Amino acid sequence: MLKTRILTALVLVAALGLILFALPPIAATLAFALVAAAAAWEWAGLMKLDPPVRYMYAASILVCCWQLTVSMPQLVPVLLGLSAAFWLLVVPFWFRYKWTLGGNDMGGYLLGALVILPTWAAMVALHAVDTWLMLAAMGLVWVADIAAYFAGRALGRHKLAPAISPGKTWEGVAGAVVGVLIYGGIVLSFSPLAGKLPLPLPAIVGLLFLLTAVSVMGDLFESLLKRQAGIKDSSQLLPGHGGVLDRIDALTSTLPLAALILYLVRS
Numbered sequence: 001m002l003k004t005r006i007l008t009a010l011v012l013v014a015a016l017g018l019i020l021f022a023l024p025p026i027a028a029t030l031a032f033a034l035v036a037a038a039a040a041w042e043w044a045g046l047m048k049l050d051p052p053v054r055y056m057y058a059a060s061i062l063v064c065c066w067q068l069t070v071s072m073p074q075l076v077p078v079l080l081g082l083s084a085a086f087w088l089l090v091v092p093f094w095f096r097y098k099w100t101l102g103g104n105d106m107g108g109y110l111l112g113a114l115v116i117l118p119t120w121a122a123m124v125a126l127h128a129v130d131t132w133l134m135l136a137a138m139g140l141v142w143v144a145d146i147a148a149y150f151a152g153r154a155l156g157r158h159k160l161a162p163a164i165s166p167g168k169t170w171e172g173v174a175g176a177v178v179g180v181l182i183y184g185g186i187v188l189s190f191s192p193l194a195g196k197l198p199l200p201l202p203a204i205v206g207l208l209f210l211l212t213a214v215s216v217m218g219d220l221f222e223s224l225l226k227r228q229a230g231i232k233d234s235s236q237l238l239p240g241h242g243g244v245l246d247r248i249d250a251l252t253s254t255l256p257l258a259a260l261i262l263y264l265v266r267s
Helices: 002-021 025-046 051-070 073-097 106-129 131-155 170-190 192-196 201-229 244-266
Strands: 159-161 165-169
Touching: 002 025, 002 131, 025 051, 025 106, 025 201, 025 244, 051 073, 051 106, 073 106, 073 201, 073 244, 106 131, 106 244, 131 165, 131 170, 131 192, 131 201, 131 244, 159 170, 159 201, 165 170, 165 201, 170 201, 201 244
Parallel strands: none
Antiparallel strands: 159 165
16 A cells, blocks of 8 residues: 555656656646546545546536636636635634535535635646745645644644544644644755745745645645545545545645735736
8 A cells, every 4th residue: 555655656657757847838737637527526526426427517617717718817826815715714614514525506516616726726826836835835834734734643632623623733733833833944044946935034934834824724625634534535536546536635725825925926
């Protein structure tokens, strides 16, 4: 199992490197859209839909990505804003009241689009500005996850959301914040990316706190949906790693917010 997990991770890293650094922009946009389609197929699985409907939903998300690219790019900032509103204003209530995804209903389809399409749009937008900026945003999520894991293992005493994800603790969240602050300091001190976010230090620190909190919410949100659906992984598309949603859960909440912040700063 460990060997399979390592091999899959190496393939994923190689594929990401190829997409970001070797493909032309339009091909990278298509690759991101295929990731979104795979996530949509898994989302329909969380809704417990039949295979034909799952494929149709994935295809519809793919078509939406194409239309946003060629016909409605002006809607991307709106999409990013809707995503931020969802994660910051709706998801806390979702956690509180434990709302569930319906079956074959429009609400579930629209919610999936609200989670997946802004993630795709954020990847495209960040990649268009600077490939390293996109990697830095993704790295923030990875650092938060790794720091939370080790801090939780070493110091975890107080459960964060035991009914959703029993292994997560408040100490882990604190570790994630510390890890991200250190990571942010390194990135802004030793890379050319500081010029991409011309903000005073207190604002940058506040944004790092916010992005870390939102990354935790994205992780918890998918964990809740999987628990409600009675499954461990969103699929088995990635041997040893579960599904695409399992790998991008925190990215679905963090990347759109990061892209929106960048858009507001640069506009």
